[in-house]
Amino acid sequence: MNPNIFDELHAPNGRIREHYAPYQDWLSLMPAAYIAQKRAEADSAFHRHGITFAVYGEDTGKERLIPFDIVPRIIPMHEWSMLEHGLIQRVQALNAFLHDIYNKQYIINAGLIPAAQVFCNAQYRPEMQGVQVNRNLYAHIAGIDIVRASLPGNEAAYYVLEDNLRVPSGVSYMLENRRMMMRLFPELFGRYKVRPVEHYPDLLLDTLRQASTADTHEPTVVVLTPGAYNSAYFEHAFLAQQMGVELVEGKDLYVHDETVFMRTTQGPQKVDVIYRRIDDDFLDPLAFRADSALGVPGLLSVVRAGRVTLTNAIGTGVADDKSIYPFVPDMIRFYLNEEPILHNVPTFQCRHPQELDHVLNHMHELVVKETHGAGGYGMLVGPAATQAEIEHFKQRVRAHPEMYIAQPTLALSACPTFVESGVAPRHIDLRPFVLSGQRVRMVPGGLTRVALKAGSLVVNSSQGGGTKDTWVLGE
Numbered sequence: 001m002n003p004n005i006f007d008e009l010h011a012p013n014g015r016i017r018e019h020y021a022p023y024q025d026w027l028s029l030m031p032a033a034y035i036a037q038k039r040a041e042a043d044s045a046f047h048r049h050g051i052t053f054a055v056y057g058e059d060t061g062k063e064r065l066i067p068f069d070i071v072p073r074i075i076p077m078h079e080w081s082m083l084e085h086g087l088i089q090r091v092q093a094l095n096a097f098l099h100d101i102y103n104k105q106y107i108i109n110a111g112l113i114p115a116a117q118v119f120c121n122a123q124y125r126p127e128m129q130g131v132q133v134n135r136n137l138y139a140h141i142a143g144i145d146i147v148r149a150s151l152p153g154n155e156a157a158y159y160v161l162e163d164n165l166r167v168p169s170g171v172s173y174m175l176e177n178r179r180m181m182m183r184l185f186p187e188l189f190g191r192y193k194v195r196p197v198e199h200y201p202d203l204l205l206d207t208l209r210q211a212s213t214a215d216t217h218e219p220t221v222v223v224l225t226p227g228a229y230n231s232a233y234f235e236h237a238f239l240a241q242q243m244g245v246e247l248v249e250g251k252d253l254y255v256h257d258e259t260v261f262m263r264t265t266q267g268p269q270k271v272d273v274i275y276r277r278i279d280d281d282f283l284d285p286l287a288f289r290a291d292s293a294l295g296v297p298g299l300l301s302v303v304r305a306g307r308v309t310l311t312n313a314i315g316t317g318v319a320d321d322k323s324i325y326p327f328v329p330d331m332i333r334f335y336l337n338e339e340p341i342l343h344n345v346p347t348f349q350c351r352h353p354q355e356l357d358h359v360l361n362h363m364h365e366l367v368v369k370e371t372h373g374a375g376g377y378g379m380l381v382g383p384a385a386t387q388a389e390i391e392h393f394k395q396r397v398r399a400h401p402e403m404y405i406a407q408p409t410l411a412l413s414a415c416p417t418f419v420e421s422g423v424a425p426r427h428i429d430l431r432p433f434v435l436s437g438q439r440v441r442m443v444p445g446g447l448t449r450v451a452l453k454a455g456s457l458v459v460n461s462s463q464g465g466g467t468k469d470t471w472v473l474g475e
Contacts, residue, residue: 086342
């Protein structure tokens with residue numbers, strides 16, 4: 001393997017890393033037929049339980065099984081402790097930024113972030129200006145994408161690749177991956193002290209209830225889904241079921257007297273917290289897209305009156321836009337008076353002419369991304385692109401440079417993975433989920449995504465990636 005790529009399994013001297021040794025000892029004793037049987041059992045179980053996702057642009061109703069790899073990604077306790085502290089710090093700063101830009105705008109007045117970067121951003125919602133949200137929290141659920149990589153002249157380290165604050169997805173696969181591993185290999189959990197993640201739905205429900213402004217200990221919480229054809233519908237239904245709350249569509253809710261009600265067989269029921277899995281544009285046809293049939297007419301007026309809490313809040317997307325990403329370290333220093341624990345990947349902002357020239361001249365070496373892009377779409381991986389693809393992308397960037405950023409092509413760390421030829425290293429990332437309520441909490445772990453194609457750096461399930469169970473070790 002390329003010596004510049006961090007090997008999660010092997011140390012530079014070729015020895016198995018200490019935290020992987022018990023697993024590797026176990027795996028070496030397992031017959032190939034046994035492993036093949038377990039892999040088949042996992043695929044069958046995922047199909048049986050409907051753990052699939054849809055891909056936009058494909059035939060309506062066509063769903064895929066997300067490939068699940070039975071080799072876990074193992075993280076020692078000291079590494080997780082550092083990650084946890086860094087993630088909590090980052091999410092606290094992002095929430096402070098959101099509260100600030102929708103209220104006093106201190107960071108803009110201080111000149112740390114150009115006003116145009118915020119107010120001309122498509123994700124900024126002027127309708128939320130001056131609206132008071134409970135506990136000043138906008139991003140109650142955050143999914144932060146972490147990679148371990150080597151940058152030129154530096155040893156491998158963890159970096160934040162992306163912040164996901166709008167409707168971050170993937171946590172259901174984290175939970176199902178753990179459930180699957182415990183079902184298939186219970187003996188492994190006797191060898192390892194793997195910290196649990198199964199209590200995430202309890203933490204999520206507690207966080208949602210804490211977001212409520214209602215004067216009751218058990219506010220009514222619902223999960224708002226666009227419907228069964230959404231690519232993440234399995235997750236919406238799964239989380240509602242795990243929390244014991246109602247899964248609703250826009251047609252199941254209505255607004256009356258500045259209050260949101262849910263239609264039930266027993267009559268109207270007041271709703272206090274909406275865990276929404278619908279983008280801002282589609283939430284309220286009276287305020288945003290008039291052609292939306294997914295939202296609730298008048299919902300924004302109830303939010304502005306403080307009589308319902310949306311998690312995450314409207315307008316949260318401005319903080320996870322890729323054009324704002326380069327400023328997050330400054331947010332941490334400005335709001336928390338701390339140095340960032342987790343660092344950003346160096347980023348070129350194409351809106352700056354000098355940086356644009358560099359990107360255009362070195363596009364074959366860089367990863368270029370749309371600032372509003374997601375899911376592996378709207379991006380170019382320079383080293384893997386053809387000359388024709390690079391030239392076409394240059395035209396797009398020249399036409400709208402403010403819509404693009406670029407980053408070095410990272411040598412993502414590699415983890416052993418079962419592929420057709422056997423066990424081989426494949427590139428991975430990690431999406432931990434951070435919950436913000438009375439305090440910021442996490443379960444120890446996250447969704448490890450793996451690029452199943454040899455040499456590929458794109459881990460998104462929509463682009464052919466798979467997932468692994470993530471083991472954070474206890475003492």
